[in-house]
Amino acid sequence: MNDNISTIQADNADLSASIRNSSNISWGTPKEIGVVIGLAFITGLILKIPMMFGIDEDAYFPRNIGSIALPALLGYSLYVSKLSGKRSGILIGVAGMLVLYLNLLPGPIDQPTLVLACIHVPILIWFIFAKAYLKEDWSQPQKRIDFIRFNGEIVIMAGLLGLSLLLFSAITIALFELIGFRIEDLYFEQIGIWGLGAIPVLSFYLVHNNRDIASKISPIIAKLFTPPAFVLLLIFSVMLPQAEQTIFDDRELLLMFNLILLAVMALILFSFKNNESNRFQNYLLLGLASIAIIDNLLALSAIGFRLFEFGFSANRLALFGLNLLVISHLSYFGYRIIGVIRNQVPLEKVFKAMGIYLPVYGVWAAIVSLLFPLMF
Numbered sequence: 001m002n003d004n005i006s007t008i009q010a011d012n013a014d015l016s017a018s019i020r021n022s023s024n025i026s027w028g029t030p031k032e033i034g035v036v037i038g039l040a041f042i043t044g045l046i047l048k049i050p051m052m053f054g055i056d057e058d059a060y061f062p063r064n065i066g067s068i069a070l071p072a073l074l075g076y077s078l079y080v081s082k083l084s085g086k087r088s089g090i091l092i093g094v095a096g097m098l099v100l101y102l103n104l105l106p107g108p109i110d111q112p113t114l115v116l117a118c119i120h121v122p123i124l125i126w127f128i129f130a131k132a133y134l135k136e137d138w139s140q141p142q143k144r145i146d147f148i149r150f151n152g153e154i155v156i157m158a159g160l161l162g163l164s165l166l167l168f169s170a171i172t173i174a175l176f177e178l179i180g181f182r183i184e185d186l187y188f189e190q191i192g193i194w195g196l197g198a199i200p201v202l203s204f205y206l207v208h209n210n211r212d213i214a215s216k217i218s219p220i221i222a223k224l225f226t227p228p229a230f231v232l233l234l235i236f237s238v239m240l241p242q243a244e245q246t247i248f249d250d251r252e253l254l255l256m257f258n259l260i261l262l263a264v265m266a267l268i269l270f271s272f273k274n275n276e277s278n279r280f281q282n283y284l285l286l287g288l289a290s291i292a293i294i295d296n297l298l299a300l301s302a303i304g305f306r307l308f309e310f311g312f313s314a315n316r317l318a319l320f321g322l323n324l325l326v327i328s329h330l331s332y333f334g335y336r337i338i339g340v341i342r343n344q345v346p347l348e349k350v351f352k353a354m355g356i357y358l359p360v361y362g363v364w365a366a367i368v369s370l371l372f373p374l375m376f
Helices: 002-021 030-053 057-064 070-081 085-104 112-139 141-178 184-209 217-242 251-270 279-310 314-341 348-355 358-375
Strands: none
Touching (some): 057 085, 070 085, 112 314, 141 184, 141 217, 141 251, 141 348, 251 314, 314 348, 314 358
16 A cells, blocks of 8 residues: 555656646647647537538437547647658548448437447547557557557546636626626537537647646546545445346446446556556556456346347447457456566566557447448
Protein backbone atom coordinates (compact mmCIF):
# COMPACT_ATOMS: atom_id res chain seq x y z
CA MET A 1 0.00 0.00 0.00
CA ASN A 2 2.82 2.39 0.87
CA ASP A 3 4.40 1.74 -2.54
CA ASN A 4 1.12 2.61 -4.25
CA ILE A 5 0.67 5.80 -2.21
CA SER A 6 4.27 6.79 -2.91
CA THR A 7 3.73 6.26 -6.64
CA ILE A 8 0.59 8.40 -6.64
CA GLN A 9 2.42 11.11 -4.67
CA ALA A 10 5.26 10.98 -7.19
CA ASP A 11 2.76 11.30 -10.05
CA ASN A 12 1.17 14.30 -8.34
CA ALA A 13 4.61 15.83 -7.85
CA ASP A 14 5.37 15.29 -11.55
CA LEU A 15 2.08 16.93 -12.49
CA SER A 16 2.71 19.89 -10.20
CA ALA A 17 6.22 20.27 -11.60
CA SER A 18 4.88 20.15 -15.16
CA ILE A 19 2.37 22.87 -14.38
CA ARG A 20 5.01 25.03 -12.66
CA ASN A 21 7.44 24.57 -15.53
CA SER A 22 4.76 25.40 -18.11
CA SER A 23 4.18 29.09 -17.45
CA ASN A 24 2.18 29.34 -20.66
CA ILE A 25 -0.14 26.89 -22.38
CA SER A 26 1.14 25.97 -25.82
CA TRP A 27 -1.31 27.15 -28.48
CA GLY A 28 0.54 25.97 -31.58
CA THR A 29 0.95 28.12 -34.67
CA PRO A 30 -1.54 30.71 -35.98
CA LYS A 31 -2.14 28.43 -38.97
CA GLU A 32 -2.95 25.55 -36.64
CA ILE A 33 -5.41 27.73 -34.71
CA GLY A 34 -7.09 28.61 -38.01
CA VAL A 35 -7.37 24.92 -38.92
CA VAL A 36 -8.95 24.14 -35.54
CA ILE A 37 -11.49 26.97 -35.90
CA GLY A 38 -12.40 25.79 -39.40
CA LEU A 39 -12.84 22.17 -38.28
CA ALA A 40 -14.93 23.26 -35.29
CA PHE A 41 -17.17 25.24 -37.67
CA ILE A 42 -17.65 22.13 -39.83
CA THR A 43 -18.68 20.09 -36.78
CA GLY A 44 -21.19 22.78 -35.85
CA LEU A 45 -22.65 22.66 -39.37
CA ILE A 46 -23.01 18.87 -39.12
CA LEU A 47 -24.88 19.29 -35.83
CA LYS A 48 -27.21 21.83 -37.46
CA ILE A 49 -28.05 19.67 -40.50
CA PRO A 50 -31.43 18.52 -39.07
CA MET A 51 -32.39 22.15 -38.32
CA MET A 52 -31.27 23.45 -41.72
CA PHE A 53 -32.89 20.73 -43.84
CA GLY A 54 -35.85 19.67 -41.70
CA ILE A 55 -34.51 16.16 -41.09
CA ASP A 56 -36.00 14.12 -38.27
CA GLU A 57 -33.52 14.36 -35.38
CA ASP A 58 -34.60 10.96 -34.04
CA ALA A 59 -33.53 9.39 -37.33
CA TYR A 60 -30.41 11.51 -37.90
CA PHE A 61 -28.55 11.51 -34.58
CA PRO A 62 -28.70 7.79 -33.68
CA ARG A 63 -27.08 6.91 -37.03
CA ASN A 64 -24.52 9.71 -36.96
CA ILE A 65 -23.76 10.46 -33.32
CA GLY A 66 -20.56 8.41 -33.49
CA SER A 67 -19.27 10.17 -36.59
CA ILE A 68 -20.32 13.80 -36.10
CA ALA A 69 -16.86 14.76 -34.84
CA LEU A 70 -15.14 12.59 -37.48
CA PRO A 71 -14.26 15.34 -40.00
CA ALA A 72 -12.71 17.48 -37.25
CA LEU A 73 -10.76 14.68 -35.55
CA LEU A 74 -9.63 13.06 -38.78
CA GLY A 75 -8.83 16.42 -40.38
CA TYR A 76 -6.72 17.57 -37.44
CA SER A 77 -4.98 14.18 -37.27
CA LEU A 78 -4.01 14.42 -40.93
CA TYR A 79 -2.86 18.01 -40.43
CA VAL A 80 -0.49 17.24 -37.53
CA SER A 81 0.73 13.88 -38.89
CA LYS A 82 1.55 15.32 -42.34
CA LEU A 83 0.39 12.11 -44.00
CA SER A 84 0.82 11.95 -47.76
CA GLY A 85 -2.03 13.07 -49.98
CA LYS A 86 -2.63 9.57 -51.33
CA ARG A 87 -2.83 7.94 -47.89
CA SER A 88 -4.96 10.79 -46.56
CA GLY A 89 -7.35 10.34 -49.47
CA ILE A 90 -7.66 6.61 -48.80
CA LEU A 91 -8.43 7.11 -45.11
CA ILE A 92 -10.94 9.89 -45.83
CA GLY A 93 -12.58 7.76 -48.52
CA VAL A 94 -12.94 4.70 -46.27
CA ALA A 95 -14.32 6.81 -43.42
CA GLY A 96 -16.78 8.49 -45.78
CA MET A 97 -17.99 5.14 -47.13
CA LEU A 98 -18.57 3.84 -43.59
CA VAL A 99 -20.68 6.90 -42.71
CA LEU A 100 -22.61 6.58 -45.98
CA TYR A 101 -23.12 2.86 -45.38
CA LEU A 102 -24.55 3.53 -41.94
CA ASN A 103 -27.00 6.11 -43.29
CA LEU A 104 -28.11 3.86 -46.17
CA LEU A 105 -28.85 0.79 -44.04
CA PRO A 106 -32.59 0.13 -44.31
CA GLY A 107 -34.96 -0.46 -41.44
CA PRO A 108 -36.20 1.33 -38.32
CA ILE A 109 -33.62 2.66 -35.88
CA ASP A 110 -34.59 0.11 -33.21
CA GLN A 111 -33.82 -2.83 -35.50
CA PRO A 112 -31.14 -4.94 -33.71
CA THR A 113 -28.70 -5.16 -36.61
CA LEU A 114 -28.97 -1.41 -37.23
CA VAL A 115 -28.38 -0.66 -33.54
CA LEU A 116 -25.30 -2.91 -33.59
CA ALA A 117 -24.03 -1.17 -36.74
CA CYS A 118 -24.50 2.24 -35.09
CA ILE A 119 -22.38 1.02 -32.16
CA HIS A 120 -19.64 -0.74 -34.14
CA VAL A 121 -19.13 1.54 -37.17
CA PRO A 122 -17.77 4.33 -34.90
CA ILE A 123 -15.24 1.77 -33.60
CA LEU A 124 -14.05 1.21 -37.18
CA ILE A 125 -13.91 4.97 -37.65
CA TRP A 126 -11.79 5.22 -34.49
CA PHE A 127 -9.26 2.82 -36.04
CA ILE A 128 -9.07 5.09 -39.09
CA PHE A 129 -8.53 8.05 -36.75
CA ALA A 130 -5.75 6.11 -34.98
CA LYS A 131 -4.05 5.19 -38.25
CA ALA A 132 -4.18 8.83 -39.41
CA TYR A 133 -2.55 10.07 -36.21
CA LEU A 134 0.02 7.32 -35.65
CA LYS A 135 0.96 6.60 -39.27
CA GLU A 136 3.61 3.83 -39.29
CA ASP A 137 3.70 3.81 -35.47
CA TRP A 138 0.36 1.97 -35.57
CA SER A 139 2.32 -1.27 -36.09
CA GLN A 140 3.89 -0.90 -32.62
CA PRO A 141 1.63 -2.29 -29.84
CA GLN A 142 2.97 0.14 -27.23
CA LYS A 143 2.19 3.12 -29.49
CA ARG A 144 -1.39 1.84 -29.79
CA ILE A 145 -1.70 1.83 -26.00
CA ASP A 146 -0.18 5.31 -25.82
CA PHE A 147 -2.79 6.46 -28.32
CA ILE A 148 -5.64 4.98 -26.26
CA ARG A 149 -4.30 6.84 -23.23
CA PHE A 150 -4.08 9.94 -25.40
CA ASN A 151 -7.78 9.45 -26.19
CA GLY A 152 -8.52 9.19 -22.48
CA GLU A 153 -6.78 12.50 -21.92
CA ILE A 154 -8.86 14.03 -24.72
CA VAL A 155 -12.05 12.73 -23.03
CA ILE A 156 -10.97 14.29 -19.72
CA MET A 157 -10.23 17.60 -21.43
CA ALA A 158 -13.57 17.42 -23.29
CA GLY A 159 -15.35 16.84 -19.97
CA LEU A 160 -13.71 19.93 -18.48
CA LEU A 161 -14.57 22.03 -21.52
CA GLY A 162 -18.12 20.67 -21.50
CA LEU A 163 -18.60 21.62 -17.86
CA SER A 164 -17.17 25.07 -18.58
CA LEU A 165 -19.57 25.52 -21.51
CA LEU A 166 -22.49 24.37 -19.35
CA LEU A 167 -21.57 26.83 -16.60
CA PHE A 168 -21.11 29.68 -19.08
CA SER A 169 -24.46 28.87 -20.74
CA ALA A 170 -26.31 28.74 -17.42
CA ILE A 171 -24.85 32.11 -16.33
CA THR A 172 -25.65 33.71 -19.69
CA ILE A 173 -29.25 32.48 -19.75
CA ALA A 174 -29.78 33.46 -16.10
CA LEU A 175 -28.41 36.98 -16.65
CA PHE A 176 -30.76 37.66 -19.55
CA GLU A 177 -33.67 36.17 -17.63
CA LEU A 178 -33.03 38.70 -14.86
CA ILE A 179 -33.84 41.53 -17.29
CA GLY A 180 -36.88 39.79 -18.73
CA PHE A 181 -35.50 37.98 -21.80
CA ARG A 182 -35.84 34.21 -22.25
CA ILE A 183 -33.11 33.27 -24.70
CA GLU A 184 -32.76 29.49 -24.13
CA ASP A 185 -33.80 28.39 -27.62
CA LEU A 186 -32.04 31.23 -29.42
CA TYR A 187 -28.87 30.73 -27.37
CA PHE A 188 -28.68 26.99 -28.07
CA GLU A 189 -29.38 27.33 -31.81
CA GLN A 190 -27.05 30.27 -32.45
CA ILE A 191 -24.27 29.92 -29.84
CA GLY A 192 -24.45 26.78 -27.74
CA ILE A 193 -24.47 24.31 -30.60
CA TRP A 194 -21.30 25.86 -32.07
CA GLY A 195 -19.57 25.63 -28.72
CA LEU A 196 -20.66 22.00 -28.42
CA GLY A 197 -19.30 21.27 -31.89
CA ALA A 198 -15.96 22.85 -31.03
CA ILE A 199 -15.31 20.68 -27.96
CA PRO A 200 -13.94 17.51 -29.69
CA VAL A 201 -11.35 19.19 -31.90
CA LEU A 202 -10.49 21.82 -29.28
CA SER A 203 -9.84 19.08 -26.72
CA PHE A 204 -7.73 17.18 -29.23
CA TYR A 205 -5.77 20.32 -30.09
CA LEU A 206 -5.11 21.30 -26.45
CA VAL A 207 -3.96 17.83 -25.39
CA HIS A 208 -1.79 17.40 -28.49
CA ASN A 209 0.03 20.65 -27.80
CA ASN A 210 0.32 20.15 -24.01
CA ARG A 211 1.17 16.47 -23.56
CA ASP A 212 3.56 17.19 -20.69
CA ILE A 213 0.61 18.26 -18.53
CA ALA A 214 -2.21 16.11 -19.89
CA SER A 215 -0.27 12.83 -19.86
CA LYS A 216 0.06 12.96 -16.06
CA ILE A 217 -3.68 13.11 -15.38
CA SER A 218 -5.10 9.76 -16.53
CA PRO A 219 -2.59 7.52 -14.66
CA ILE A 220 -3.25 9.42 -11.42
CA ILE A 221 -7.02 9.06 -11.79
CA ALA A 222 -6.69 5.37 -12.68
CA LYS A 223 -4.39 4.61 -9.75
CA LEU A 224 -6.68 6.40 -7.32
CA PHE A 225 -9.70 4.42 -8.49
CA THR A 226 -8.07 1.00 -8.95
CA PRO A 227 -8.18 -0.06 -5.24
CA PRO A 228 -11.86 0.90 -4.69
CA ALA A 229 -12.74 -0.66 -8.07
CA PHE A 230 -11.12 -3.93 -6.99
CA VAL A 231 -13.07 -3.95 -3.70
CA LEU A 232 -16.32 -2.99 -5.43
CA LEU A 233 -15.96 -5.64 -8.13
CA LEU A 234 -15.10 -8.28 -5.52
CA ILE A 235 -18.19 -7.46 -3.41
CA PHE A 236 -20.36 -7.28 -6.52
CA SER A 237 -19.12 -10.69 -7.71
CA VAL A 238 -19.81 -12.29 -4.33
CA MET A 239 -23.33 -10.84 -4.14
CA LEU A 240 -24.24 -11.50 -7.79
CA PRO A 241 -25.45 -15.11 -7.29
CA GLN A 242 -27.71 -13.93 -4.44
CA ALA A 243 -29.48 -11.26 -6.48
CA GLU A 244 -33.21 -11.61 -7.29
CA GLN A 245 -32.49 -10.96 -10.95
CA THR A 246 -29.49 -12.74 -12.47
CA ILE A 247 -27.61 -12.25 -15.71
CA PHE A 248 -29.10 -15.56 -16.87
CA ASP A 249 -32.63 -14.18 -17.04
CA ASP A 250 -32.27 -10.37 -17.18
CA ARG A 251 -30.94 -9.06 -20.50
CA GLU A 252 -30.52 -5.49 -19.25
CA LEU A 253 -28.47 -6.68 -16.28
CA LEU A 254 -26.31 -8.78 -18.61
CA LEU A 255 -25.65 -5.74 -20.80
CA MET A 256 -24.72 -3.57 -17.81
CA PHE A 257 -22.51 -6.37 -16.54
CA ASN A 258 -20.57 -6.31 -19.80
CA LEU A 259 -20.20 -2.53 -19.65
CA ILE A 260 -18.69 -2.92 -16.16
CA LEU A 261 -16.18 -5.44 -17.51
CA LEU A 262 -15.19 -3.05 -20.30
CA ALA A 263 -14.74 -0.29 -17.70
CA VAL A 264 -12.43 -2.62 -15.74
CA MET A 265 -10.40 -3.19 -18.92
CA ALA A 266 -10.06 0.59 -19.35
CA LEU A 267 -9.02 1.01 -15.71
CA ILE A 268 -6.30 -1.61 -16.10
CA LEU A 269 -5.08 0.07 -19.26
CA PHE A 270 -4.83 3.56 -17.77
CA SER A 271 -3.18 2.38 -14.55
CA PHE A 272 0.21 1.96 -16.20
CA LYS A 273 2.75 4.57 -17.09
CA ASN A 274 5.51 3.57 -19.47
CA ASN A 275 8.32 1.70 -17.69
CA GLU A 276 6.86 2.46 -14.26
CA SER A 277 5.15 0.06 -11.86
CA ASN A 278 5.35 -1.20 -8.31
CA ARG A 279 4.69 -4.61 -6.80
CA PHE A 280 1.49 -3.58 -4.98
CA GLN A 281 0.02 -2.07 -8.14
CA ASN A 282 0.92 -5.18 -10.14
CA TYR A 283 -0.74 -7.49 -7.62
CA LEU A 284 -3.79 -5.23 -7.51
CA LEU A 285 -4.17 -5.22 -11.28
CA LEU A 286 -3.67 -8.99 -11.41
CA GLY A 287 -6.44 -9.39 -8.83
CA LEU A 288 -8.71 -7.04 -10.78
CA ALA A 289 -8.05 -8.94 -14.00
CA SER A 290 -8.64 -12.30 -12.27
CA ILE A 291 -12.03 -11.25 -10.89
CA ALA A 292 -12.95 -9.79 -14.29
CA ILE A 293 -12.04 -13.10 -15.97
CA ILE A 294 -14.26 -15.04 -13.53
CA ASP A 295 -17.11 -12.58 -14.09
CA ASN A 296 -16.55 -12.83 -17.83
CA LEU A 297 -16.92 -16.60 -17.61
CA LEU A 298 -20.26 -16.03 -15.87
CA ALA A 299 -21.29 -13.66 -18.66
CA LEU A 300 -20.29 -16.18 -21.32
CA SER A 301 -22.29 -18.85 -19.50
CA ALA A 302 -25.33 -16.58 -19.36
CA ILE A 303 -25.10 -15.69 -23.06
CA GLY A 304 -24.52 -19.34 -23.96
CA PHE A 305 -27.62 -20.25 -21.96
CA ARG A 306 -29.67 -17.65 -23.80
CA LEU A 307 -28.33 -18.88 -27.16
CA PHE A 308 -29.29 -22.45 -26.26
CA GLU A 309 -32.68 -21.45 -24.83
CA PHE A 310 -33.83 -18.85 -27.35
CA GLY A 311 -31.65 -19.48 -30.38
CA PHE A 312 -29.26 -17.26 -32.31
CA SER A 313 -29.87 -13.54 -32.65
CA ALA A 314 -27.69 -10.63 -33.70
CA ASN A 315 -27.51 -9.16 -30.18
CA ARG A 316 -26.66 -12.46 -28.46
CA LEU A 317 -24.01 -13.40 -31.00
CA ALA A 318 -22.41 -9.94 -30.89
CA LEU A 319 -22.27 -10.01 -27.09
CA PHE A 320 -20.92 -13.56 -27.06
CA GLY A 321 -18.14 -12.62 -29.49
CA LEU A 322 -17.24 -9.52 -27.48
CA ASN A 323 -16.98 -11.55 -24.27
CA LEU A 324 -14.72 -14.08 -25.95
CA LEU A 325 -12.43 -11.27 -27.06
CA VAL A 326 -12.38 -9.63 -23.62
CA ILE A 327 -11.70 -12.83 -21.70
CA SER A 328 -8.88 -13.85 -24.04
CA HIS A 329 -7.40 -10.33 -23.80
CA LEU A 330 -7.62 -10.32 -20.00
CA SER A 331 -6.07 -13.79 -19.83
CA TYR A 332 -3.15 -12.73 -22.01
CA PHE A 333 -2.68 -9.62 -19.88
CA GLY A 334 -2.85 -11.67 -16.66
CA TYR A 335 -0.24 -14.09 -17.99
CA ARG A 336 2.12 -11.21 -18.75
CA ILE A 337 1.60 -9.39 -15.45
CA ILE A 338 2.41 -12.63 -13.58
CA GLY A 339 5.69 -12.68 -15.49
CA VAL A 340 6.40 -9.09 -14.37
CA ILE A 341 5.61 -9.94 -10.74
CA ARG A 342 8.03 -12.88 -10.93
CA ASN A 343 10.67 -10.66 -12.56
CA GLN A 344 10.71 -13.00 -15.55
CA VAL A 345 9.66 -10.47 -18.21
CA PRO A 346 10.03 -6.66 -18.49
CA LEU A 347 7.05 -4.32 -18.17
CA GLU A 348 7.16 -3.70 -21.92
CA LYS A 349 5.70 -7.18 -22.39
CA VAL A 350 2.54 -6.04 -20.59
CA PHE A 351 2.13 -3.11 -22.96
CA LYS A 352 2.64 -5.45 -25.90
CA ALA A 353 0.03 -7.83 -24.48
CA MET A 354 -2.47 -4.99 -24.23
CA GLY A 355 -1.68 -3.36 -27.58
CA ILE A 356 -1.16 -6.36 -29.83
CA TYR A 357 -4.77 -7.45 -29.41
CA LEU A 358 -6.43 -4.20 -30.49
CA PRO A 359 -6.77 -5.05 -34.22
CA VAL A 360 -8.81 -8.12 -33.24
CA TYR A 361 -11.48 -5.79 -31.84
CA GLY A 362 -11.43 -3.93 -35.15
CA VAL A 363 -11.98 -7.17 -37.08
CA TRP A 364 -14.90 -8.09 -34.84
CA ALA A 365 -16.40 -4.59 -35.21
CA ALA A 366 -16.18 -4.98 -39.00
CA ILE A 367 -17.91 -8.38 -38.86
CA VAL A 368 -20.74 -7.05 -36.70
CA SER A 369 -21.14 -3.85 -38.76
CA LEU A 370 -20.87 -5.28 -42.27
CA LEU A 371 -21.88 -8.95 -42.09
CA PHE A 372 -24.55 -9.07 -39.38
CA PRO A 373 -27.04 -6.96 -41.42
CA LEU A 374 -26.70 -9.59 -44.18
CA MET A 375 -26.84 -12.57 -41.82
CA PHE A 376 -29.82 -11.40 -39.75
